[in-house]
Amino acid sequence: MKKAINELKLRLPAKSENEAVARALVCSFAATLDPTVGELADLRCAVSEAVTNVVVHAYRELKDSAAGRIYISVRLYDTREITVEITDTGCGIADVEKAREPFFTTGKEDERCGMGFLVMESYTDSLTVRSKPGRGTTVIMKKKLTP
Amino acid sequence: MKILYGENDGSTVTFCLSGELDHHTAKKLRAEIDGEILLSRPAVVKLDFSDVTMMDSSGIGLILGRKQTAQSVGATVRVSGAVGEIGKIIRLSGLERLPGLTITEESEKR
Numbered sequence: 001m002k003k004a005i006n007e008l009k010l011r012l013p014a015k016s017e018n019e020a021v022a023r024a025l026v027c028s029f030a031a032t033l034d035p036t037v038g039e040l041a042d043l044r045c046a047v048s049e050a051v052t053n054v055v056v057h058a059y060r061e062l063k064d065s066a067a068g069r070i071y072i073s074v075r076l077y078d079t080r081e082i083t084v085e086i087t088d089t090g091c092g093i094a095d096v097e098k099a100r101e102p103f104f105t106t107g108k109e110d111e112r113c114g115m116g117f118l119v120m121e122s123y124t125d126s127l128t129v130r131s132k133p134g135r136g137t138t139v140i141m142k143k144k145l146t147p
Numbered sequence: 148m149k150i151l152y153g154e155n156d157g158s159t160v161t162f163c164l165s166g167e168l169d170h171h172t173a174k175k176l177r178a179e180i181d182g183e184i185l186l187s188r189p190a191v192v193k194l195d196f197s198d199v200t201m202m203d204s205s206g207i208g209l210i211l212g213r214k215q216t217a218q219s220v221g222a223t224v225r226v227s228g229a230v231g232e233i234g235k236i237i238r239l240s241g242l243e244r245l246p247g248l249t250i251t252e253e254s255e256k257r
Contacts, residue, residue: 003162016171023201041201042233048203052170110170111177115204115240122239 002079006032012027014055014088023047025073030082035145042123043082043143047072049116050139056107058137059088062099080145085138092133102128150179160189163253165198170205177209181216190216197228197254206233207240215249225249 004048008029012018015083030043051070059068069085093099100121107115121127131137151163162180164228166172172203188218192213214224229237230252243250 015172016169019169019171022168038232044201045236047201048169048201050204052203056170099200109152111205111208113204113208113240115207115213115236118239119236147176 002075002077002081003037004075006076008072008074010070010072012070012072013066014059014070014090015055015066016052016055018050018070019055020050022051022070023067024071026072026084031076033076033080033082033145034054039143039145044118046123046141046143047086049119050084050141053089053116053139054088054137056110056112057093060090061091080147082143082145084143085118086141087136089136091101092135093129093131093138094133096129096131150176152183157187158190159193160180160184160187160191161193161195163195163198165200165254166195166207167197167201168206169201170204173197173205173209177212182212184213184216184220184222188220189222190224191225193225193227194253195227196233197230197256199228199233201237202233204236204240207236210237210242210248214245218247223247223249225251227251228254 010025010034012022026047027040054070056057059065068090075083097117098104100117102118103114105112120141124143126142128140149165160183210226217224229250235251
């Protein structure tokens with residue numbers, strides 16, 4: 001049985017300047033497990049994608065999308081596993097399967113290229129996306145570090 | 148995120164990007180780069196990433212968008228400094244298969 005040895009919880013306004021804040025905080029926390037430079041770079045990029053999705057899409061129906069919140073929970077396990085859970089209470093995704101297709105995007109005007117989920121999936125060991133239209137979305141990423 | 152203008156010889160305009168390139172910083176760069184391309188109407192637009200310390204898929208969107216602007220004035224785009232994590236995400240995107248776009252690991256800076 002793996003055991004959680006440390007936990008971080010964050011709540012940030014869904015503003016684009018917090019994309020950098022979120023990935024920096026998650027990575028400095030994960031760095032306590034002594035990952036390789038490459039592992040940390042992958043985690044940083046995956047977190048950046050997940051948070052950007054919240055900033056760009058989740059609260060677009062709100063007048064002031066920055067009034068929405070990003071909830072981040074990170075757990076470190078004694079098995080050198082990291083789980084990062086990123087949740088919003090925004091508009092949700094009607095068709096998750098479609099949204100996960102590489103290069104599918106609804107954000108063309110914002111120069112989104114539809115690679116967010118592809119990066120999250122490629123840069124971690126597992127990606128789970130749970131979403132309910134009108135309720136919000138949770139993305140769970142797991143990454144196992146080399147011993 | 149900062150842009151430094153490299154050597155511009157009339158037919159080439161070079162943008163050397165530095166710092167972290169994400170959705171937030173990319174938003175600010177687009178207009179500035181496009182403005183310069185439309186003003187100088189070069190034959191080649193060079194985007195140098197050798198001093199970019201972090202880039203997510205917003206960087207891919209930035210390259211694709213600037214490629215469109217460049218194409219509108221008949222220019223091609225050369226992306227340089229595509230090493231490390233920058234090279235990794237560019238390979239994942241398949242950008243190198245697009246016509247009118249050259250990707251290289253070399254840096255424009257000397």
